[in-house]
Amino acid sequence: MTATNDRTDLLNALPLRDDLRGKTPYGAPQLDVAVTLNTNENTHPVPDDVQAAIVQEVSRAAAGLNRYPDREFTVLREELAQYLGHGLTAENIWAANGSNEILQQLMQAFGGPGRSVLSFVPTYSMYPILSAGTNTAFIPGQRARDFTLPPESAAEQVREHQPSIVILCSPNNPTGTALDDEVVDAVYQASEASNSIVVVDEAYAEFSRNPAATAIRLLDGRPRLVVSRTMSKAFALAGARIGYFAAAPQIADAVRLVRLPYHLSAVSQATALAALRHRTALLADVESIKMQRDRIVDDLKRMGLGPSESDSNFVFFGGAFDARALWEYLLERGVLIRDVGIDGHLRVTAGTEEETTAFLEGVESYLESAAAPPA
Incomplete structure (x- = not known):
């Protein structure tokens, strides 16, 4: 054996x-x-100058590592809101250890036994794994034969399954294709009957052929819409594990109920802040x-x-x-x-x-x- x-x-x-x-x-x-x-x-x-800035910021944080970090990572949320724009404030922002933890926290808050998450395959392979880890049933929605997702089809599947959470990956992994606003809007409207949380996973948004076409523009007036982002890709910080979302303030309040205390370390916060302050060089x-x-x-x-x-x-x-x-x-x-x-x-x-x-x-x-x- x-x-x-x-x-x-x-x-x-x-x-x-x-x-x-x-x-x-x-x-x-x-x-x-x-x-x-x-x-x-x-x-x-x-870049070397950004590496030096990160080291300097982390060094400052190291002086206080005997104490717990800011549980609300307020400064980081403020600077993420500034980066995203669109009138967002710190109240609209939440961060965690990579966008995977963001999605996990959302499933912990809005999924669980007897609840379900719908996404449209092929898509990011972590969605069903995160679903299993939170005892949330995963529903593999269907795409067209060419892997596109027509708004009418997406909305009909939401009405059929009435999931607790819908995840739209845009640009989609593995196909790399982005979704039009019409798809997000159709899914959101279809989810009203089931009161579903609609997550648009924009891990690759900065690489879009039209970066301005982000679902962040659609947040106003849609309290169940969440836009997830990461600093792993465009910011070249895959090793730092920093993800975040933008949403109505009450979404962050819900996630606070399930997050681990002090989940975002002082070192992670310092790294993210240095990166944001040197984003021109990083991007x-x-x-x-x-x-x-x-x-x-x-x-x-x-x-x-x-x-x-x-x-x-x-x-x-x-x-x-x-x-x-x-x-x-x-x-x-x-x-x-x-x-x-x-x-x-x-x-x-x-x-x-x-x-x-x-x-x-x-x-x-x-x-x-x-x-x-x-x-």
Whole structure:
């Protein structure tokens, strides 16, 4: 018997919740390769001057680490509101350890036993995992065959299922496509009968072809609408784990009922504040990343593949190829991309120009080798 089997038997001997038995933890491959383009990170390093500013801010926080941090992280909420604009104040803002914890807290507050969360698959794979962890039933809503989400279809599914929470991922992961205002509005109106919380997950909003088209514009007059954001992507702070949402003040009040005390550490708060105060430098690479994203789309089309038009920092693409074989071929060349488990499709993060070139050259080489007749 292998060590893995031994561990599984030991795990099963514990009084684990029945609905968790047989499950596997979430986790994308973390492999030591030259080009890592599988988890939608910002592959540009944090600029030296921003690193220095973060160190300085964290150093100040370190002097008081014997005390609990500001439980309300008031200054951070004020500066996040200033960054988002649209007349928001600190009362509209909440933050946590990554947008995953934001979503978890929302499910803790508005989900739970006997309640459900609806999202439209394929979408972010953490939604059903967070649902399971909060004993909230996950309902996999349906998209069109081309993975789009027509407003009429989305609204009808909300009326049919009457979920406690609806999550709209925009730009969507893994397809990279953004939702029009009409979809958000149709879902919100359809959710009135079930009094559902409607969450628009905008983790990749800064990479949108039209960043001004954010659901934050729709918050006024919609007290059940929540817009979730993260500093992991455009801000290049995936390792810092800072997420936040904008919503009516009473949504934050609800989350306060379930959050752990002092959940956002003084170090996290200091890091986020330094990043926000140097956001011009941190966000300077966004346009470069968008250029590489669009380059990927154009070159994959030239190769005869079918990439989605992306509003994120990644590209979802399909075609007449063996997805697993292409994934393995690229890995052998030191390029790691994401197999999202959808037949005939893969996803790649837009990296630096050099990383993007390595990916595109690898794909072209694979297609040429796959098309060549056997010797």
